[in-house]
Amino acid sequence: MTTTIDTDVLVVGAGPCGLTASALLARYGVDAITVSRFPSTAHTPRAHITNQRAMEIFRDLGIESEVRAAGISNEQMGENVWATSFAGTELARARSWGTGTDRRSDYDGASPTSMTNIGQHKLEPILRAAAEKRGADIRFNTELVEIRQDDDHVYATVRDRETADTYQIRAKYAFGADGGRSTVVEQIGFHMDGETGLGFAVNVWLEADLTKYRAHRPGALFFTLQPGRDFWLGSGTYVTVEPWNEFVLIVMYDPAVEQIDVSEEAMLARARKTIGDDDVEITIKNISQWQINHVVAKEYRKGRVFIGGDAAHRHPPANGLGSNTSVQDANNIAWKLAMVVSGQADDSLLDSYSQERQPVGRQVVDRAMASVELLGKLTPAFGITAGQDEQQGWETIHEYFGDSPDSERKREAVQAVLDANDYQFNCHGVELGQRYASGGIVSTDPMPPYTRDPELYYHPTSTPGAVLPHAWLQHGDDRVSTLDLVDGNFTVITGIGGDDWLSAASEVAGELGIVIDGRKVGPREEYDDVFGEWKKASEIHDAGVLIVRPDRHVAWRATSMSDDPLGALRSVMASLTGRGVVEAGAGTEAKVGA
Structure with missing residues (x-):
């Protein structure tokens, strides 16, 4: 058996x-x-x-x-580089992942963490x-x-x-x-x-000491563009694994027009060409293949x-x-x-x-596919096309640095493509800006309108469905984020004058047999809003309240004290847990989101 x-x-x-x-x-x-x-x-x-x-x-x-x-x-x-090879001519460079002076404050202010x-x-x-x-x-x-x-x-x-x-x-x-x-x-x-099989790729995990070519322009990605190859990522993209001696070389190709030899010998030759320095010792650790999907x-x-x-x-x-x-x-x-x-x-x-x-999955697959298409526009912007001979290709690249009107127009066109690729490399709104509408949210509040590009810029809000905004607080001798207030349970966050919310949360938790943590945030409270950051970010009055889910999404809020805080929380938690529906307290107008 x-x-x-x-x-x-x-x-x-x-x-x-x-x-x-x-x-x-x-x-x-x-x-x-x-x-x-x-x-x-x-x-x-x-x-x-x-x-x-x-x-x-x-x-x-x-x-x-x-x-x-x-x-x-x-x-x-932070520094993405496009060049003919590591040892060759640098064609362009761009700041990414929020490291540019124009984006650093956006990333620093959005989260207690940083990218890695x-x-x-x-x-x-x-x-x-x-x-x-x-x-x-x-x-x-x-x-x-x-x-x-x-x-x-x-x-x-x-x-x-x-x-x-x-x-x-x-x-x-x-x-x-x-x-x-x-x-x-x-x-x-x-x-x-x-759709599946929109393109194919080879990953070549290799060791090569490229310190002298990468350390002064450090970054996660290095793109090589050489005559004759214009399929999406050009001649090959290097992903940094260890600075600056371990990388993954990614080569994308269209099998309808190109067949790639994936033997170690062929990949070694490709790596040598894109590094451009025959004195660099290369050790290939692994070769694997994958395909591009949009599903x-x-x-x-x-x-x-x-x-x-x-x-x-x-x-x-x-x-x-x-x-x-x-x-x-x-x-x-x-x-x-x-x-x-x-x-x-x-x-x-x-x-x-x-x-x-x-x-969210739909947004991600569409954004990723659109970004690949945007990135693919950079190679032809330099004048590099499939099938061109070596001499013609290098003349086109050299022309990019010329002093003719055509050269200047080409540089402007390249810069426009680089700017558009911010939608891949500084897409903070897509990274952080998930807003939910579901049975797991209780709200009548509409989401506030975006004031900047919603894909490029994260718009924090305490509106139910959004992630709890980050603000730095003082807790004893420790600096903590508002995100740290949520420790695996539903959490009620209120301020000065909000004690009735905390009492109501304790009573409702006992009735339902669940844990609801209570946090009081404000000047000289247990969680001290020393910089006034939370007051600005919370979008509620001191005696208002947020109910935050264990995944840190705001489930419900009241901007001020309710006439019946116990009834309000009882109704909200009953709706969220699906364990019976109780009439909302006066002034709450709570209902399950669409």
Whole structure:
């Protein structure tokens, strides 16, 4: 007979999405099993750009400093360079990831964290350790063979790839984070929307000491443009893994017009040509292939099964949104699963996962594809085209630096393309600006209009559905962010004159059998608004209140004290948890968001 193991949640896949889910579920005390068909965590760099929203989640897990220490600092990420080769002529340079003088304050003011550049092969072991430290059950070399569900359970047949033994896992819910070739997606029947195979790429992980070419212009990306190749990224793009002696060379190609020899000898020759210095010793560590897709799932929930990460959204690496969005998917679903399996919330709360994250997935795949198209305009702007001979190509490049009217027009055209590529390299609004409308939000407040480009600029607001705005506070001798006030539970945040909200929160928490943390923020309060930053950012009066979810999205707010704070909070929490509906208190006008 096949052995059956019971658990509350089965997580399939142990990449950034699955491991984050595993760590968070363990933190919430959920009985969960994570399976991965691979022998261990990632063995190549793959994803690398890690934005502030993902870093905030790592901060919540207590691993922010570890991730930062293992990665490349934001200051060393900033200078994107386009050149004929490392040793050749520099064609253009641009500030990225908020390191420019015109964007630095935007990034610094938006979050207590900063971006970092860390290869997936370094990030995943940190996430794994964080999960296992909290007691997570993670089973590598364990392949999902079959998955099905009925009204009450999910049934998964898995195989131990070392012993060939099979057994069944019976779970209340399953989370498919098993990548772009997801077994969960295929067997459960999730519907995907978009196109695959829009382009193909080769990753060449290599070691080469390029300090003299990179240290004085430090950055995460180095693009090489040479005559004869104009497909999207030009002749090859170098992703920094270790400054400045370890990189991943990415070569994109269209198989309809070009076939690429992926042997080590051929890739070594390509690396030598794009480095441009034959004295540099090159060691190739790994060669892998992948394809460019533009796909998102139409729904992230089917019955008792959910999907996230590359299983749900597949797109080019432009904007660095892949693993970041995956980590945020896990952050959204984990606390909801924890509340439902513990009986603290009704199953209907889980509907909000798809309602909230599917639109984000759609935005991400569209933004990434548009960014690749924008980046592809730079090579022809320099006059580099496919099939041109070497002499013609180099003459075109030299002409770029000429003193003729045509040369000046070419430089202006290149600058216009570089400016447009801010939508890839300084896209702060896409990175941080997720705003939810779902059954997990209780609000009648419309979102405030954007005052600047919503993709380029993050617009913090305390309007329900948005992430709690960041502001620095003093707590004893420690400086803390308002984001640090939320510690895995629903949190009520109020100020001077808001004690009735805190009393009401305590009473409602007792009635529902859940934890609601109370925080009082204001001048000389426990959380001291010493700079007055919170008063400006909160958008509420001192005696107003915010209810913030465990994932730091604002669930509800009252801009001032209610006539009946207990009735108001009772109604809101009943709506959020799905455990009965109580009439809202006078003056609250609370209702579940669309």
